[in-house]
Amino acid sequence: MDKLDALSSFAALGQETRLDVLRLLIKAGEQGMSAGEIGDHLGIKQNTMSANLAVLARTNLVTNKREGRSIRYYANFAGIRELIGFLMEDCCGGTPEICNPLLEQLKCP
Amino acid sequence: MDKLDALSSFAALGQETRLDVLRLLIKAGEQGMSAGEIGDHLGIKQNTMSANLAVLARTNLVTNKREGRSIRYYANFAGIRELIGFLMEDCCGGTPEICNPLLEQLKCP
DNA sequence: TCCATATATCATGAATTATTGATATATGGA
DNA sequence: TCCATATATCAATAATTCATGATATATGGA
Numbered sequence: 668m669d670k671l672d673a674l675s676s677f678a679a680l681g682q683e684t685r686l687d688v689l690r691l692l693i694k695a696g697e698q699g700m701s702a703g704e705i706g707d708h709l710g711i712k713q714n715t716m717s718a719n720l721a722v723l724a725r726t727n728l729v730t731n732k733r734e735g736r737s738i739r740y741y742a743n744f745a746g747i748r749e750l751i752g753f754l755m756e757d758c759c760g761g762t763p764e765i766c767n768p769l770l771e772q773l774k775c776p
Numbered sequence: 777m778d779k780l781d782a783l784s785s786f787a788a789l790g791q792e793t794r795l796d797v798l799r800l801l802i803k804a805g806e807q808g809m810s811a812g813e814i815g816d817h818l819g820i821k822q823n824t825m826s827a828n829l830a831v832l833a834r835t836n837l838v839t840n841k842r843e844g845r846s847i848r849y850y851a852n853f854a855g856i857r858e859l860i861g862f863l864m865e866d867c868c869g870g871t872p873e874i875c876n877p878l879l880e881q882l883k884c885p
Numbered sequence: 886t887c888c889a890t891a892t893a894t895c896a897t898g899a900a901t902t903a904t905t906g907a908t909a910t911a912t913g914g915a
Numbered sequence: 916t917c918c919a920t921a922t923a924t925c926a927a928t929a930a931t932t933c934a935t936g937a938t939a940t941a942t943g944g945a
Contacts, residue, residue, distance in 0.1 A: 670792070670795070673789075673795065674789075674790060674791070674792060674795060675790075677786050677787075677789035677790040677795065678786075678787070678790030678791075678902095679790075680782075680783075680786035680790075680863075681783060681784075681786040681787030681788075681789075681790045682783070682787075682902090682903080683779070683783055684903095686779070686782065686783060686786065689863070690863070690865075693863075693864070693867045693871075694867070694869065696871040696874065697871070697874075701921085702921075702922065703920090703921065703922080712904080712905070712906095713921085713922075713923095714904080714905065714906080714907095714922090714923080714924085715903080715904055715905070716922090717921095717922060717923055717924085718903080718904080718923085718924090719903090720922090721923080733911090733912085733922095735912065735913065735921090736911075736912050736913065736919095736920055736921045736922080737912095737920090737921060737922080738921080738922065744867075744874050744875075744878055747863070747878070748878045748881060748882060751860055751882055752881075752882055754789075754798070754799070754802075754856070755802070755882065755884075756799075758802045758803070758853075758884070759884035759885070760803065762802075762805040762806070763884035765805070765806075765853050766853075766884050767883055767884055769853055769856070769857045770879050770882050770883055772857060772861075773857060773860055773861055773864065773879050774876055774879055775864075775867070775868035775872035775875050775876055776868070787932095791932090791933085810891085811891075811892065812890095812891065812892080821934075821935070821936095822891085822892075822893095823892090823893080823894085823934080823935065823936080823937095824933080824934055824935070825892090826891095826892060826893055826894085827893085827894090827933080827934080827935095828933095829892090830893080830894095842892095842941090842942085844891090844942065844943065845889095845890055845891045845892080845941075845942050845943065846890090846891060846892080846942095847891080847892065
């Protein structure tokens with residue numbers, strides 16, 4: 668995870684459809700969703716969806732895998748962690764007493 | 777933190793100068809940095825810096841405070857936490873067994 | 886009040902990004 | 916091989932974003 672990776676990840680998430688897609692994939696968990704299912708769910712035209720999935724797929728936030736005629740997309744939890752870690756990197760170096768409680772509060776109940 | 781807040785935060789971080797600024801402010805911690813110091817440190821022209829700081833200041837990721845002739849900027853750790861939380865929200869609902877270890881790994885050593 | 890410093894705003898042009906209709910490619914099945 | 920389905924690519928336009936020179940505003944001090 669270098670700065671360029673982080674930049675393209677953040678830029679990818681700065682667009683509504685793509686943010687929706689990642690959240691959908693996070694919710695879908697390890698079973699993922701096909702490109703078509705994602706597009707249907709969000710009501711996005713086929714070629715627009717394809718272009719936006721391509722942007723996400725160039726980041727480390729999602730992975731995909733062809734399955735017959737479909738392509739299945741998955742949230743890449745390790746990649747998401749790396750992105751958050753990149754953002755917090757300098758925090759640990761400087762003020763871990765602020766950062767660790769911050770992560771503690773994020774935990775699922 | 778609604779979706780529009782998250783979108784503008786991610787979009788703000790999808791640009792090199794602004795990502796650099798936030799990381800710098802995270803490193804600077806609670807003492808923050810003035811607009812001029814930030815610009816000097818990153819080698820960015822005054823008006824460009826001002827415009828980019830304005831974009832960041834419209835998000836919940838930084839705060840600022842006038843101090844005499846300068847304006848001092850600070851990382852808003854609570855806002856950063858909310859942004860990460862927004863992204864992970866559906867994860868807790870769906871697959872906390874993936875998400876909690878993810879947050880654990882992020883902790884500062 | 887006048888000046889210097891710190892930051893913001895305006896107007897413009899360049900660059901990038903987003904959407905879309907049309908079409909192409911890839912896969913599986915008959 | 917032919918057809919249907921799933922996704923990708925192309926070309927064009929519209930919309931947005933970016934950086935910048937010039938200028939304006941705000942603050943503090945003499």
